[in-house]
Amino acid sequence: xxxxxxxxxxxxxxxxxxxxGWAMDHRELTIKAAYLFRLSLFVEWPPSKLSPxxxxxxLFCVAGNQGMSEALKTALADKSINQHKxxxxxxxxxxxxxxxHLLYLPRHIQTPKPFLQxxxxxxxxxxxxxxxxxxxxxxxxxxxxxxxxxxxxxxxAAKKAGLELRAQLLHLADQPP
Amino acid sequence: xxxxTIKNLASCLFxxxxxHESALASEQLSCDTIAETxxxxxxxxxxxxVPVFMSANQKATCTxxxxxxxxxISGQEIRNMGARDLVDVLQLVPxxxxxxxxxxxxxxxxxxxQAHEGKVAVFIDGINLNEHRFGTTxxxxxxxxxxxxxxxxxRGPGSIIHGNFAEMGVINIISKTATQINGVKVSxxxxxxxxxxxxxxxxxxxGKKWGDWEVTLSGKNGEAHRSDRIYRDAFGDSFDMSDxxxxxxxxxxxxxxxxxxxxxxxxxDYSVDSRDxxxxxxxxxxxxxxxxxxxxxxxxxxxxxxxxxxxxxxNAQFSRQNPWERTRKYFDGESPLLRERxxxxxxxxxxxxxFASEEGxxxxxxxxxxxxxxxxxxxxDGGLDSPLPTFSDYTAYAEASYAFPWVNVLxxxxxxxxxxxxxxxxxxxxxxxxxGRFHFKALYSQAFxxxxxxxxxxxxxxxxxxxxxxxxxAPGLSEADQIGQVRPEKTHTAEIELxxxxxxxxxxxxxxxxxxxxxxxxYQIDHRLDENGEPxxxxxxxxxxxxxxxxxxxxxxxxxxxxxxxxxxYSFYRATRNTADKYKILNAQEAQLHDQLxxxxxxxxxxFNAHAxxxxxxxxxxxxxxxxxxxxxxxxxxTHHEPAWIANVYFRYQNxxxxxxxxxxxxxxxxxxxxxxxxxxxxxHPALPGPSREIMLKLSYQY
Numbered sequence: 062x063x064x065x066x067x068x069x070x071x072x073x074x075x076x077x078x079x080x081x082g083w084a085m086d087h088r089e090l091t092i093k094a095a096y097l098f099r100l101s102l103f104v105e106w107p108p109s110k111l112s113p114x115x116x117x118x119x120l121f122c123v124a125g126n127q128g129m130s131e132a133l134k135t136a137l138a139d140k141s142i143n144q145h146k147x148x149x150x151x152x153x154x155x156x157x158x159x160x161x162h163l164l165y166l167p168r169h170i171q172t173p174k175p176f177l178q179x180x181x182x183x184x185x186x187x188x189x190x191x192x193x194x195x196x197x198x199x200x201x202x203x204x205x206x207x208x209x210x211x212x213x214x215x216x217x218a219a220k221k222a223g224l225e226l227r228a229q230l231l232h233l234a235d236q237p238p
Numbered sequence: 239x240x241x242x243t244i245k246n247l248a249s250c251l252f253x254x255x256x257x258h259e260s261a262l263a264s265e266q267l268s269c270d271t272i273a274e275t276x277x278x279x280x281x282x283x284x285x286x287x288v289p290v291f292m293s294a295n296q297k298a299t300c301t302x303x304x305x306x307x308x309x310x311i312s313g314q315e316i317r318n319m320g321a322r323d324l325v326d327v328l329q330l331v332p333x334x335x336x337x338x339x340x341x342x343x344x345x346x347x348x349x350x351x352q353a354h355e356g357k358v359a360v361f362i363d364g365i366n367l368n369e370h371r372f373g374t375t376x377x378x379x380x381x382x383x384x385x386x387x388x389x390x391x392x393r394g395p396g397s398i399i400h401g402n403f404a405e406m407g408v409i410n411i412i413s414k415t416a417t418q419i420n421g422v423k424v425s426x427x428x429x430x431x432x433x434x435x436x437x438x439x440x441x442x443x444x445g446k447k448w449g450d451w452e453v454t455l456s457g458k459n460g461e462a463h464r465s466d467r468i469y470r471d472a473f474g475d476s477f478d479m480s481d482x483x484x485x486x487x488x489x490x491x492x493x494x495x496x497x498x499x500x501x502x503x504x505x506x507d508y509s510v511d512s513r514d515x516x517x518x519x520x521x522x523x524x525x526x527x528x529x530x531x532x533x534x535x536x537x538x539x540x541x542x543x544x545x546x547x548x549x550x551x552x553n554a555q556f557s558r559q560n561p562w563e564r565t566r567k568y569f570d571g572e573s574p575l576l577r578e579r580x581x582x583x584x585x586x587x588x589x590x591x592x593f594a595s596e597e598g599x600x601x602x603x604x605x606x607x608x609x610x611x612x613x614x615x616x617x618x619d620g621g622l623d624s625p626l627p628t629f630s631d632y633t634a635y636a637e638a639s640y641a642f643p644w645v646n647v648l649x650x651x652x653x654x655x656x657x658x659x660x661x662x663x664x665x666x667x668x669x670x671x672x673x674g675r676f677h678f679k680a681l682y683s684q685a686f687x688x689x690x691x692x693x694x695x696x697x698x699x700x701x702x703x704x705x706x707x708x709x710x711x712a713p714g715l716s717e718a719d720q721i722g723q724v725r726p727e728k729t730h731t732a733e734i735e736l737x738x739x740x741x742x743x744x745x746x747x748x749x750x751x752x753x754x755x756x757x758x759x760x761y762q763i764d765h766r767l768d769e770n771g772e773p774x775x776x777x778x779x780x781x782x783x784x785x786x787x788x789x790x791x792x793x794x795x796x797x798x799x800x801x802x803x804x805x806x807x808y809s810f811y812r813a814t815r816n817t818a819d820k821y822k823i824l825n826a827q828e829a830q831l832h833d834q835l836x837x838x839x840x841x842x843x844x845x846f847n848a849h850a851x852x853x854x855x856x857x858x859x860x861x862x863x864x865x866x867x868x869x870x871x872x873x874x875x876x877t878h879h880e881p882a883w884i885a886n887v888y889f890r891y892q893n894x895x896x897x898x899x900x901x902x903x904x905x906x907x908x909x910x911x912x913x914x915x916x917x918x919x920x921x922x923h924p925a926l927p928g929p930s931r932e933i934m935l936k937l938s939y940q941y
Binding site: 088089091092094095096098099100103129131134135136137138139140151169205207208209210211212230233235 | 277278279280281282283285286287288290417418420447742743854897898940
């Protein structure tokens, strides 16, 4: 009887260990939220998109994950960039993505192309976490290297969208893995 | 970066070495969280250096200054495992073990030593919730979990930082800040045993920040049953716990913060019904006993930065407690009978200054004054009718740390002057170092347990009763049988921690400990005859020569950014000296069966805790605990308790259907092992049945 119980317990644990999925640790999310905030400080949006003297909110859009957008909201509460208070919104492909100043595509967005196409002609800073995102024209690629978050920049894509990236940002960027 | 480094260091140090607990609540041992909350303030070049997963080494760089063996459990982990209360959480901590004290009150033991009565300090946001009469903290559907940001646990001596009640360990429960909450969360849980209701809890967490103002409010209202099984006393009488032994808890925690001023109010009302009785026998079938523990506490803290490296910290605390208020209640509606009511008012004032250098060296100097004032409103028949003295303590303390190239050296000294118990000087020394993937800590600390007003009262009452019995002609007694007051207990603890980061996200930690306690304060019951030759029991406290334990604790943690985490823990202890029969395993012939075991404690404990994300919203969270066999007593009869496997699994679904809605379904004690709380001393109380197989549904909504 004891052996059976042990066996059951072992199977029970093994099954759980084998279960795979994806999610983001809270700490990791905080680091990425910090990146979104800090990266934005080195980006200039066209005045038509973001008035240099105005105080309209700056919209950080997060594609498709409620938990993540909530966590970003918490991490970026009370943060602002040049008088523009940061607002975080969760968005879907069907939404008007051109209203975003920054569009963040977490790594569970495995097909980023439709999102990138939706903002291709708009000054929207795109930040993503997959190689496909970077290859398909995403602007800032966040990736994990040796337990640290690094970023790579596709300057051409940003220029094409009318965004100006400051030299310091380009200097701090890494080569994509 | 330079200024930030000093400020962070200063924050850590304030917290780590402050003797007032409010700073502990906000920052102590919290490098992990300080780092997390400060991450957003780091610039881009610094962000690239922040590790995603904190390894033991990295945590050690934060916690090593604490010069203690530390476990940090995040609120997220607590909610992932579907913890019904803190018992579920603390049972996973190496070396921690729960046992029955008396009358359905369950307390904590650490590393083979009964810590329930004044040897483990429990704080919520800096407010000490040990009742100051005997020093106990009661567990079981007591503390809310929804508001918890993290629990920081010192699995060893903490007296030099935390004062009395921290001789064997410290549990700091730290609530979320207003920014973290940023809204309102309501939560409800309902659990059922196979034979009745297990629990129904409602919790509320609210918080908001407006400019420099931050306000948080959390609360709990809960009812639970300890078990649904049959309790049988030493004489064979029994009752059904599914209808009895209720636990009720209500707690309110309000914090208002303006810049560097922090004011907190906490109200705790915990009520324990019991039919299991004080020791060997149950109460009569017509009645039960209610023990109620209330705390009304306030805490005011102010920090002032002279410079980024010099900080002044001021703190004032007050609490009014009414612990162990005993009321006999009747099932037939007869008026309740108040048996005992004692109020304890606690005041504490603390001031300290910290000097920190950019290199990480620091000096803390401080002093505090505190006193406990007792008000016996209603004593037991024949109890003390004269007031107790006020117990005061003046403390001066200093701690310094210097980082040599090959080792960090920390030395601390605490001096206490008690009005009733003389003076005490307690040192601690720590050598710590982080070598990349490897870290070590070598620690020595003295710790102490000062007798409480309750100890004093019991011994006064013992002598009073003795003199009355002598005056009334009780046989075989003399005035020479009077006892003195107990003296402080002292403990010397040596610990070593070795940690190695096997992979970037796989950490192994091993701790060795050696605890040597002298003059241990021991509860005794004297059986004598009164003037009519009838048996009469009188309880009191003595100092026994000592108790030592040694052991090892290991922890292995694996984190994966994709699927979750997995933790494995193991702890072992052995008794190396035991001069108190109450803790020995003695058979009917009073022969000691095991000289390396203490009553109520398992030699081995293995824990497993995992979190597996199936989707971004849905996770499966199994926990498993193995507890080796234990010995206890039923009356004078030694009892053996088989090893137990406790398996739980919690399914958590966040943002179900709508944003902020969370549903959890938990299955507890899946194999129906029916864990029992064994009394960790020979008090004659049979093991108390704990929760058996349970299913619990939890709903919460945040907006």
